Amino acid sequence: MPIQYYIILALVLFCIGIIGVLIRRNAIIIFMCIELMLNAANLLLVAFSKMHNAAATANNTNVGIEGQLFVFFIMVVAAAEVSIGLAIIVMMFRNVHSIDINFLNRLKN
Template structure:
């Protein structure tokens, strides 16, 4: 599959994520959109990694070029997992306190 397809897909995912973050008020959905953006990046990383690796294999069968892109993905997934746990905890606390997960409701820092 040409690399363009992957790029289109991740662009689409990322844009959906951005728009979701910007437009939705429900904290959980915003949170899911952030995850979507992260995964769009992950997808792109894997795709590019595969591409570079494939090119490099043609000249040197023992090469490891390009695989570090996939490594990054693991890092991101780990960080995202940690982030999810913290983020969800925050949202739960928020719900307990204000009985809502509407982010516009949380503007107390303003003053």
């Protein structure tokens, strides 16, 4: 498939994630939209990895493997991030009995 199709698909998913962060007030939904944006970036990395592998010469077949390894490390960081973020959301729910992010403006003033 042409690389433009993959780029545009990843852009659409990324922008849906951005819109979700902007229009929702539920902290967990916002967190899920961030996961959606990370996945769009992952898809783009894998597509670029295959593109560079096809463009390389035949004697060095491992060209472009860095893209897929970066996807692996992004998944590692995302798993750590989710555990910490959900712990913070649970703590916030225990204190204010709501996960509305508008309750988080207490640090103002």
